[in-house]
Amino acid sequence: MDDFTFYEFFAGGGMARVGLGPGWRCSFANDLSPKKAAAYRANWGDDDLHVGDVHDLSAAQTPGRADMAWGSFPCQDLSLAGAGAGLEGARSGAFWGFWRLIEALRAEGRAPRTLVLENVCGALTSRGGRDFASIGAALAGAGYRFGALVIDAALFLPQSRPRLFIVGFREAAAAGFAPQTSGPQAPWHPKALVAAWSGMSDEAKRAWVWLSPRPPRANVARLDDVIEDAPAGVRWRSAAQTEDLLALMAPLHRARVAAAAASGERRIGTVYRRMRRDASGVKVQRAEARFDGIAGCLRTPAGGSSRQTLLVIENGVVRSRLLSAREAARLMGLPDDYVLPANYSDAYKLAGDGVAAPVVRFLAEQVLEPALGRPAPARIAG
Structure with a gap:
């Protein structure tokens, strides 16, 4: 089977690309930060990379029709530690720049077959659940069926990192679909997610699916396994x-x-x-x-x-x-040959601002690839 194609928005250092693996081919990547873009280039080159504000992108800059668009949009205004501006904030509001581009692609008949939106769990409760409802309304209005899961990186890595993943499916992608149930299921659908679902519009609820992938086998490294005796930079x-x-x-x-x-x-x-x-x-x-x-x-x-x-x-x-920068990278599932920025603060921020690579691989194997026509493996190695 040919590689699946994807766009990576808010790409950072390309951690979603690490997790997707060699069966996926990036055809467009975007990030606003020059420092993160430098890390992306160091690991992937810059053939597919565009550095700039997502609000300024046009559909003409994205080639073909992607099998998937990944968007780990900024979390600051959705975080419980933030000021509560939500999707109306200057940073998390970048979602709407991303969505304007998806709508432009849809107008050209090139809407990605699947979408993944990743953010902090505060996106479920920000502005009383209105932000989550707005995302659901946007997906449903654009013809996507969708569901959401909360996945903790601790299922795969020695780091407690629960994150929200909203996954959308279009057209034929929904035919093979992904594991699903008739209602919420642990550990993917905590009370906050169910409450956010209940606050969505009727149209969004009709487009909703309860995604329920097979839990991974418990085989997680411990913190001791990633710690260095003589770390560089600290x-x-x-x-x-x-x-x-x-x-x-x-x-x-x-x-x-x-x-x-x-x-x-x-x-x-x-x-x-x-x-x-x-x-x-x-x-x-x-x-x-x-x-x-x-x-x-x-x-x-x-x-x-x-x-x-x-x-x-x-x-x-x-x-x-x-914690050293390399140890932080290991806690995100990055291999030791991943090139980190030389500056400690830049490297630590790159790791802490990214998505855990093994979680991306899990979603790809258990949800995205089955929906796109590649059967899921019988069991996930932890």
Whole structure:
């Protein structure tokens, strides 16, 4: 069978392209950021890459008719940590630039046969669910049947990273379709997704399908497997700096560190600094640790508190350092030969702002390819 073709919008460093794999051929890629575009070129060349605002693209720039268009549009205005502007915001509103292009392609008879929209789970609740309903109305109005799933990268990688994936199907793509049920099914359809579905228009609900792919086999690497003993680009903190970090912990988290140190085993955990309210209601900075073999979700805002810290405990000694750029890339499922930016902040942001590659492969094998005519494998390797 010939390769499937795809467009990759908001492409970043091409992580969706990594996940789709060699059976898919990119015919057009777009991103606004010159730094991310440089990473894309370093790994894929620039034959298919257009750097610029999605609002300025025209249908004439996209060749042929793609089997799939991928759009990991900006999340800042949809995130629970954002200002709540939703799809009316300057950043997440880039969705409408993407959608204007899809509509232009539809007018020419070239609408992609399938679509994938990826974003944070806050897209389900932003502006009281109106943003999710707007996306559903747009898909249904353009002749797409569609469904949505919440997939946590922790099913495939040692990183907790739940994300929303909205998948649309047109024409013949819907014939073979994908695994589906008559109603919501765990783990793909949490309560927030069901609530968002209930708020959609009747037209959108008629176009809806409950996508229910086969869960992957549990065979996930642990955090220890991706951590380097001598990482490039980061330094170990001094004992005093590590103690300052521990001092930010509430008793529960300090006890976790003490228990790990008392075990006599080598233990690796992660720490995020967050703002919490104390007993009097005053906001204070807290350090929160976990030792379950899974990293917290990689984040991209500027500032040290957004960067994940590692705790490595051996022989009762606690050491700390930042997660390295290569370790962050591994937590996104990128191979070690993937070329990262030389600057640490640029590389970390590239990883934290992307889509986990194994999740993309899972969607391709279990949902997209069956809908496009390639049977799904009997079982997914974890």
